[in-house]
Amino acid sequence: MNDAGGLLLTILLSSLLPGIAIFFLAEHRRRLRIGLNLTGAVTKLVLVGVLLLGVLRGDEYRFSLPLMPGIDLVLAADSLSLLFATLSAVLWLVTTVYAIGYLEHSPRRSRFFGFFSLCVSATVGIALSGNLITFLIFYEILTLATWPLVVHRGTPAALRAGRLYLGYTLTSGLVLFTAIVWLTLLAGAEGFTPGGYLESLAETHAVTLQVLFVLLMVGFGVKAALVPLHSWLPIAMVAPAPVSALLHAVAVVKAGAFGIVRVVNDVYGAELALELGLTTGLLVVAAITILYGSIQALRAQDLKQRLAFSTVSQVAYIVLGVALAGPLGVIGGLVHLVHQGLTKITLFFCAGNFAETLGIHKVREMDGVGRRMPWTMLAFTMGALGMIGLPPLAGFVTKWHLGLGALQVDALWVLWVLVLSGLLNAAYFLPPIIRGWLGERREPWPEPMREQIGPTRFETHWMLLVPTLLVAALSILTGLLAAVGLSPLGWVAVIVQRDYIIPGLDT
Template sequence: MKHLLLLFPVLLPCIYAILYGWLRFKGDKHREVFIGTAIIGNLLLVIFTLQSSPLPSLHLFRLDQFVDVYFHVDKMGILFSLLASTLWIFTMFFSMEYMTHEKNTKRFFSFFILNLGIIIGIAFSGNLFTMYIFYELLTLATYPLVIHAETEDALYSGKKYLIYSFFGATFILLGMILLYSVTNDLSFAANGIIGKLENYNETILLAAYFVMFIGFGVKAALVPFHSWLPSAMVAPTPVSALLHAVAVVKSGIFAIIRVSYFIFGADILGGMKGHLWINMMVIFTIVLGSLMALHQENLKKRLAYSTISQLGYVLLGIVLLNKNALIGGLFHLINHAVIKITLFFIVGAIYFTTGKKSIHEIKGIGREMPITMLCFSIASISLIGIPPTNGFASKWFLALGGIAENKIFFVVILLFSAFLTAGYLLPIVVTAFFQGEERALEEKKEPPLKILIPIVTLTGVIVLLGLFPNIVLQFIRSIVGEII
């Protein structure tokens, strides 16, 4: 019975999503209680499921070694599921107020709840086939959120999102077939499954790894397969926040970690030099994302290109194939998620309160919205990586990983990108606080509490992770210790 509990955090949001679309609520309070029960209740359900010892696993449906719907919880799945479930709660409170100015809110919240179950399905997948199923369901379930506005731009962006995603899916499927032809197994295991084989065709395995990295890299916004992400900024801010913080891009990163360390393994990849094929693409992603962000006047698009660059940091931590680098990559996965969702919330709060979207429009807005823009400043400093912030801690481990591989060039790239990050974030802070005319005290207008409280709380989390990084680092070290 306890193994069946594994399905509840996956299926319950799906049931709630269907019920939400079907039920008629007497008022906003009833609607919000229903949504809160679905999202917060699911986090509690995830925590309850993770309390099982040993951690549960379940073969739901099995045709052969390839077609096997298998769920299994491990530490990597715990990290991702808790991150997603927690950030979904913050987004829920933010959305309840923000979406009052949008249409089709019933459809929005139905898919908002549904996607949480799909993300948990990705986190709890025990093999590549199961993860692939949920990964593609995520594409279909996030599409209505991307096209929510139903404008010409939104429909075009949605079409672009589907084209890129299905392109990536084709590569993933090809890689799975190539992999299966050698291993006859797609299960996830610490240190990978390749090392257990007596003989294997290295050329086929290299091809499989490369095409799967590209396939999953599409959702991870790997350059040159990144352009869907800035285009998707036509979606409402809560959608943008989820796309950039956890729902889509982090699913791509999570999948690449699974393939690299739970299918191939660090030793096998290092021996085949499989990671070296990817290094230059990752470096290009870090630098190009930052350079493109410098030229964006629209606040959301500037943050979108920033996401592309910052995801490159996490990918760098993966492909360096050493403990410090992977610790830095996993910690930056968490740090970036918290920081970027905060920044998007703030940009959304500015638009919700003032209707302003561009940098030149927010001159002096720091005097109108001092709490909001103070939070923006703290999050920006953290993303740049100025000590003693959480962003510094993760980038420090990434630098140590580069030094361990005698690749000082990577450390230089990290420093260069940090300067570029300062170049596209600090001007926003300067514009907000030090430009524009003085405003009267009565003109100050912070956003409503349902928007402001998530922003302030997440900013507190950013500060906490900077001052006490070991809260998360100890768990990350235990994950890395098992797979390298």
């Protein structure tokens, strides 16, 4: 292992080691637990920044550990992995601060934050995975590390959600394991390669490659919440708000979508996927998921449930862009990795603030909350308008590029999907905005529900409010500054131009 590979390993250990230490802390060791959490989160962010600067200089980073003959655990850094790793590191630091405030007087905090740290380790491991074998290992670790967070409250509803979550994810993991072993036997344990590495097998194993693609999409599609594999996600919303934010914006669903991106672009390659007719089916599934998730969100009256079905819809935009298999569509899909993460974590933080401060769980209970909690309601409004796609917010940037991508590959029907989904987004996000700002509360607001929110100069505890405003500001800036080279859009454009072999890229 060289120094470059050592940096990749250190990034993983920066959250893994504090997490292991936190497991052994007594509940009353509050300051030490907070110190370990924040030290790990800040250290990871700094190290990812160092890695990013190195990759921009042209340095190569690779760590390899033999597992068995011909199969290695491989960590590697490319521009796409750094996009996901940077998003994870930034949002994990913010979510850590939020979770500390949210769980201040809750039981089992050491267990919670121990698994919380394991989750970030697994997510960054997924981002830095250099081949499918490594991806699978961290993918399954993520499943096992998130289950205790889903069932953290220990209620019957939480335990039921946990069983459903394990049932879906472990089954999908078995499917994924089968597909990856089969593919490894067929093509060897190759690393992720721009343009894919299966072209030589197209003539002799076309049907096998098609079957394997379906299995891989099922394996990753469960965590990506593609219809009809999505049912676990809305039910998992019984988990605490930081866990909901974790599932939707940073870890689980994003890991599934990232896996689909890797398979299409770095295992099969867009050209082979088109040649085998694989992208059409994936495009249809993504379109159905976008519309179905939006319709279900419109029907949901519980605020977190509405946001959960919105995630089902919004994550499918990533898959839609990749399945379009054209330069602009891929740019729209990849940049939505960032845009959806920032916007959705904003919305879940806001929902947590409403619930923990005033006991608001339903959309109908939001009447007048903008006058009681104006900053949280402002953040919610910006996040919701971003999801709708109002210019110049981040969601508009995504949908604009997806629309251009559909035109670029003559998939005109996708434009109608985008228009209809935008109308549905407005139909389920505008009512809570209107109620929050213009609704009339007929009875006094209750006192803050939780002890730590008690006497404060702010509308809620500062550790809940500050992270919410920070991610809301980031979600706004990614849209306003989209034309800047260092923006997520500029970053993704460089990724596609430099690292991806896509039909029509020169156009």
